[in-house]
Amino acid sequence: MQSSTAKIIMVGLLTLVLLIPLQYVKSLILERAERQENVVNEINQKWGESVYLYGPVIKVPYITYTENKLIDEKTNKVTYQRSTVTDYAYFFPNDLTITANVPTEHKKRNNYESVVYTAAMDFKGNYTTPDFSSRNIPAENIKWESASIVVKTNNIRSIKGAVGITLGGKQYTFEPAENPDDKDTVAALETRAINLRDAFAGGAVNFDFKIQYKGSEALRIVPIGKNTQAKMTSNWASPSFEGNFIPDDKTVSTTGFDAQWKISHLNRPFAQQHFGALPNLSDYSFDVKFLIPVNQYQQNERASKYGFLIIGLTFLIFFLIQSVSKISIHIFQYTMIGLALIMFYTLLISITEHSSFRLAYIIAGLSVVAMIGLYSISILKNFKFPAFIATALSGLYAFIYVIIQLENYALLVGSIGLFLILGAVMYFSRKIDWGNANA
Incomplete structure (x- = not known):
């Protein structure tokens, strides 16, 4: 041994x-x-979770007709019953410019730490006149006077203050709304009825939409403009750029980051207008994650x-x-x-x-x-x-x-x-x- x-x-x-x-x-x-x-999730839930959004989107109701075939069991006589159905058309902006300032701060509980942010975002751009010609919908079936503006988001609870949009020089306020027909099942903000016949009387219409969020972990935005330009600044020194689009230009230093995106409609697999329902666009966002890179x-x-x-x-x-x-x-x-x-x-x-x-x-x-x-x-x-x-x-x-x-x-x-x-x-x-x- x-x-x-x-x-x-x-x-x-x-x-x-x-x-x-x-x-x-x-x-x-x-x-x-x-x-x-668990503690970080609890902090984030109380402050505000990750944010996903896109908009603003024009929503226009229109009327379509369906025929139901009815057969009389006694006489075998066939009749057709015509019913009216209200559908919706959605139109994305032509030009969209997004400016986001996202200052972060650390939240601690006992020995645990999380990073949260307050995002102030400004969406500016313009719409061209909505075009229904591709669907052969009669003009009298389009309810221009019942149109509205929609913003899709996953986190209504974390919005700070009132949210409004200036469209063609007029101010409109958003309220929580849901559209169960959408394939994109996240919640929505929607304005009251807007008469688009008057709004587009002079052609293209400019808009200015502002929104503020309290969030954490990530900020995800879908570039729905035919031409989208986005700029995001923050004091967070360790951002993670993910999603379907990476920045065209970025600067990251110990004091924060500055990132810019330029995205054309040719770079994404969805159109500028949708009839019937909005598709699920969550796979086509550009994302910034605000996470502590390697925790203790x-x-x-x-x-x-x-x-x-x-x-x-x-x-x-x-x-x-x-x-x-x-x-x-x-x-x-x-x-x-x-x-x-x-x-x-x-x-x-x-x-x-x-x-x-x-x-x-x-x-x-x-x-x-x-x-x-x-x-x-x-x-x-x-x-x-x-x-x-x-x-x-x-x-x-x-x-x-x-x-x-x-x-x-x-x-x-x-x-x-x-x-x-x-x-x-x-x-x-x-x-x-x-x-x-x-x-």
Whole structure:
């Protein structure tokens, strides 16, 4: 049992056994992360959830006729009954210019944090005269005097203040409304009846529509103009541009971002007018997400994934030292060292909840390095090897921290680092006589 082979087997088994408490630590991190997600969702629900909208859209009712075939069961006589049905036509703007200012702020509850925003948006543009010629609808069947303006949105509850639109120099106010015939099942804002015959008497009509939201997580807008230009500014320094369209021009700095979109109707698979119902346009929006890029629990989870590597390499260093120095290290002492390494992750997550991840990582790392370094002095009976162990462990923790902070190059840097570590182990162990090395 004192041979190098037996010691290697025992240390290897101990390493596998220590994966059990390490897994409990990972479960703790996931539990705290889930708790954070629940609290963040609660904050967002009270402040305002993500926002999706498009508009303004002209809605014009028109009359169509249907014939129902009726058969008399006694005489088998066939008659036709004509009924009147009111349908709706929807017309999108010709030119649409969107300006959005989206300042953000952090909301905290206990140890948890969420980012929310207040969006002030201005939609300007113009409409050309609605054209029914493609559907061969008689002019007398079009109810121009009962038209309205519609804005589709998923989040009526988070709208701030009154919402109105200026159309052709006249002001109209929106009220909540729903159209169950729409395929786009989100709620809607709708004006009272507008006489479009008078509004379009002089041709194209300009409009100016303003709306303010309290929201969180994301802002999604569908570019329904035949030519849409959008500009969004915010103090959020880590935006994520997603959706069906990315900005044509953007500037992101530590003080915020400025993004611009230019989208033609040729870039999207839907028309400028729709008869009967509005389609579901949620897949054709341009999106900006306002999320904390890597939160503390994600960083803790990524750090814990390297726990096996930390334990294995630390044990390897101790084993090589005992093989070179002929100092015997008991399996109980290996166990104490392994538990100290696992305590790093419990210290890390607990301190992170009350400070930054960087500070927590430094405090936890220094604490564990100091504990193992002082413990090594009593084991190895000198200062040279404990100093080497403390230096190597500090370098290993620093290497893991760098990998955690990297995103695109994490795999590359990690692979190169592990290659160099393996090379160093091979170099320092090249002269050990394993046949005669006893621990």
